[in-house]
Amino acid sequence: MSLIPESLNFDEARLDKIGAIQEAGVPLYPAKFDRKDTIDEIKVRFHAIEHEKSEESVTTAGRIFTVRNHGKTIFADLGDESGRVQLYIRKNDLGEEQFDFINRNIERGDIIGVTGHVFRTKVGEITIWVDQVTLLCKSVCALPEKLHGLKDIEKRYRQRYVDLIVNEESREVFRARSRVISLIRRYLDERNFLEFETPILQPVYGGANARPFTTYHNFLEQKFFLRIAPELYLKRLVVGGFEKVFEVARNFRNEDIDTRHNPEFSMVEIYEAYKDFRDMMQLTEGIISHLVQALHGKYDIVYGSETLRFEPPFRKLSMEDAVREIAGVDIHAHTPDELRKIAKDNRIEDYEKPNTQREFLVLFFEGMVEEKLVQPTFVYDFPVENSPLAKKHREKPGFTERFELFINGMEIANGFSELNDPLDQLARFEDQDAKRRAGDVEAQMIDSDFITALGFGMPPTGGVGLGIDRLVMLLTNRDSIKEVILFPQMKPEAVKPDVVVEEVKNEGI
C-alpha cells in the first residue's frame, strides 16, 4: 500500500478505511451478491405502503449517494440503474459492533447490498428499514459533491464514468443513443435488411472524400487504412446477391476535431437493390421520423432555440431550386464570370476557384444555403464532379441522382442511386485520382477490385448513409458531438509528476 501513484487520485482517508476493513476480516470486493429486487421494482411493488413496515423483505444493491448520520441511526440514499431509494439503518437493529463498523468504514460512493423491510417515513418517503448490510465494493476515489455534481466539461469527457455516476442527464443521453441504434436495427430488420460487418482495416480506402488514418500490419508487412466509409464493401455484397444490406459502422477520419466532428464516428449505411435515390429519401424519412416518434412520442422536438418538425414528408428540393430560392441566385441565368461577381459580392470565400455553372452551384449552396436549412430538408441532384459514386442523372446532364438531408444546417444523411456502370466508375475514379495527384488530400483512390466487382454486375441500387452521432445530438438537444460520444477523443492531459519520474527512469535503463 506504500507505492500507490499519486496520479490515480486515490483518497487517503478511504485507503485508511481499506486497512480497517481488512483487519476486521470483512471482504472488500466479494465476487457476487444475490440481488433479489431492483430499486425501481421495490418502489413499484410498495408504492402504497404506509408507515407500518412490510411483512415481506427485500434484498437490493447499489451505490451510496448521500449519508445522513444521526448518531444511533443513519439515513442514506442508495442508487442503482433503475433509481434511488432511501435506507434507514438503526443501531438497535444491527447491534453496536456492526453499526459502528458501518458508521466508520462505509461511506458515500461505496457499493453495498442490503436486506430489510419497506416502510414509509413520517414525511412520506418510501424507505428500506435495513436488517443487514453487505459491503460489495469499497470505493477509494472520492465522488464529486452532492449539490453541484460534476460540472467541469473537460472532466466529464475525460472521466465519463464519474459523469455517468453523478449526472442523470448524461445517463439519459446515452440511454437515448443506445435506443436510437437499436431502433434503427429493428426498423431495418423488420424490413428484411441483413446487417453485415465489413473491413475496418482496408488496403485501399474509399466511399467518401476524407483523409484516412494509416496503420501497419507486421506480418503482411503492409500499410492499411482505417476505413473512412463502409460503402465500397457493402456494394460488393449487393454484387454478391444480398439485396438489402446495412452496417452500423464506425468510421475514422483524420481531420479536425470540433463540436460536430470526432475522429471516429458512427454511421448506418444502407443499400437496397432495384431502388433509386428517391426510394432512399423515403426510407431515410421513415427511419428518422420513426426515431423522433419513438423517443419523443410526437413529431416536433425542441433543439436549442428551434422547434424541428419531423412529420413526413420532409421538404424536398433540387440543389438548383435551393440556391435560387434561398440564395436568390439562378445559376442558369448567368455566365460563370457573372456568378463569380455575385459570389464575391456575397463574400463567399474561394469565389475564385469555380469555373463552371455547376461548380458555382455547389459554392453558393455550401456558402449561402446549407446553414439556413433548419427544418429537415432533402436537397437532391448534385453535380457529377463531387459525386464520384453516384449514378448520372437520368434527365439532367452533368448531374447525379444524389441527395443529402439537412437538419439545423447539419448534413445528416447522404444517399444516391448507386453508380453501377463499371466504365463510368473507372472514369470517375480516374478523375478523383487526378485531383489527388494535383494535391487534393481528400480525393479518393482507385479501387480496382471494386470496379471489377461492378464488372460482374450490380443491380440498380439505392444507398444512403445516416450520421448517427448527429442524429443523437438532435434527438437529445445537445450542441456538441462530445456530449453524445461516450469517450470523445481528447488531447492527453499534462503529464503528472510521478509519471515523469517513471519515464526518466526508463530512459536510464
Add this chain to the structure above:
RNA sequence: GGGCUUGUAGCUUAGUUCGGUAGAGCGACAGACUCUUAAUCUGUAGGUCAAGGGUUCAAAUCCCUUCAGGCCCGCCA
C-alpha cells in the same frame, strides 16, 4: 489553421476591474444527535492559485511563453 475565452482545495466556487498574508459551501477528519432527506450543531486539517519566465519592495491579480478545455470561423459527416 485564425479569433474570443476559461483554468483557484477532492467537488462547486469568491477574490483578477484598481497588485498588499488565498475565503466559503459541500466533502474529509474528531465529536454531539434514534423519522432525516442540500439533515443540523461544534471543532480540525487540506491550496507550488494549470506550468514556466518576466515586471515590482510585493503577483492568483499586470506582461510574455507553453499546456489543456470551451465557444465561434475555416475544413469535413
